[in-house]
Amino acid sequence: xxxxEQRRREVxxxxxxxxxxxxxxxxxxxxxxxxxLHHTALISSDVERTVRFYQDLLEFPLTELIxxxxxxGSSHFFFDIGxxxxxxxxxxxxxDLGPYRxxxxxxxxxxxxxxxxxxxxxxxxxxxAGVELVExxxxxxxxxxxxxxxxxxxxxxxxxxxxxxxx
Numbered sequence: 001x002x003x004x005e006q007r008r009r010e011v012x013x014x015x016x017x018x019x020x021x022x023x024x025x026x027x028x029x030x031x032x033x034x035x036x037l038h039h040t041a042l043i044s045s046d047v048e049r050t051v052r053f054y055q056d057l058l059e060f061p062l063t064e065l066i067x068x069x070x071x072x073g074s075s076h077f078f079f080d081i082g083x084x085x086x087x088x089x090x091x092x093x094x095x096d097l098g099p100y101r102x103x104x105x106x107x108x109x110x111x112x113x114x115x116x117x118x119x120x121x122x123x124x125x126x127x128x129a130g131v132e133l134v135e136x137x138x139x140x141x142x143x144x145x146x147x148x149x150x151x152x153x154x155x156x157x158x159x160x161x162x163x164x165x166x167x
Contacts, residue, residue, distance in 0.1 A: 026165070039078060039086035040110060042149050047075050047091050049146050054079045057125055058153075059118075060087065081112050083158065100148030109142065109150035119155040137162055 001009075044050040047065075054060045060079040068074035068090050078086045087110070102108060114122065116139075123141055126133055134142040139155040139162065159167035 026167075036083075037085055039088040041076075041088040041090060042107070042145075043097060043147065044075075044077075044089040044091045045097075045147050047077065047089075050089055051077070053146050054087065057129055057131075058122060087112075100144075102150075107149065109152050111140075111152040111154050113158050114153050114155060116155045119153055122153055 051062055055062045060081050063078045063080050063086065065075060065077040068076040071090070071092060073093055075091050076088065078088045081087050119139070119141070123133070123135075126141070126143060131143050136142070141153045142150060144150055156162060159165060
């Protein structure tokens with residue numbers, strides 16, 4: 001057995017008791033207390049560059065651009081990512097926030113569902129724009145935005161992951 005196989009078996013051995021203790025069958029789960037994800041907020045180093053990337057390249061319409069109520073001079077802006085969900089950004093002019101980093105408790109990636117035909121079109125636009133992509137299972141594209149945040153475009157419908165129901 002390879003070390004990768006041993007590692008996978010060990011991870012699964014630790015995962016199984018969590019499933020048994022906490023994962024209830026779909027029909028016996030209580031309703032969520034949440035109505036949905038209102039918005040996820042990221043930080044932008046350049047508002048116009050971010051708008052060009054998300055609206056012009058990814059085709060997520062800009063819906064609002066206002067002053068951040070918590071930091072005068074900062075912008076708070078929103079993109080429509082469908083189904084009543086928003087992707088929001090702040091810029092913080094004058095603060096040296098440094099480059100994007102993945103840290104414990106931080107953001108790993110944002111997965112956004114798009115229809116298969118749109119997935120193909122956006123894939124072509126990203127390639128034409130020179131955006132580095134990692135493709136998985138012919139339904140999933142991973143790439144980074146101009147500030148380094150990792151995004152995924154997934155052609156699976158909401159509530160599914162690689163063809164299996166997760167809701």
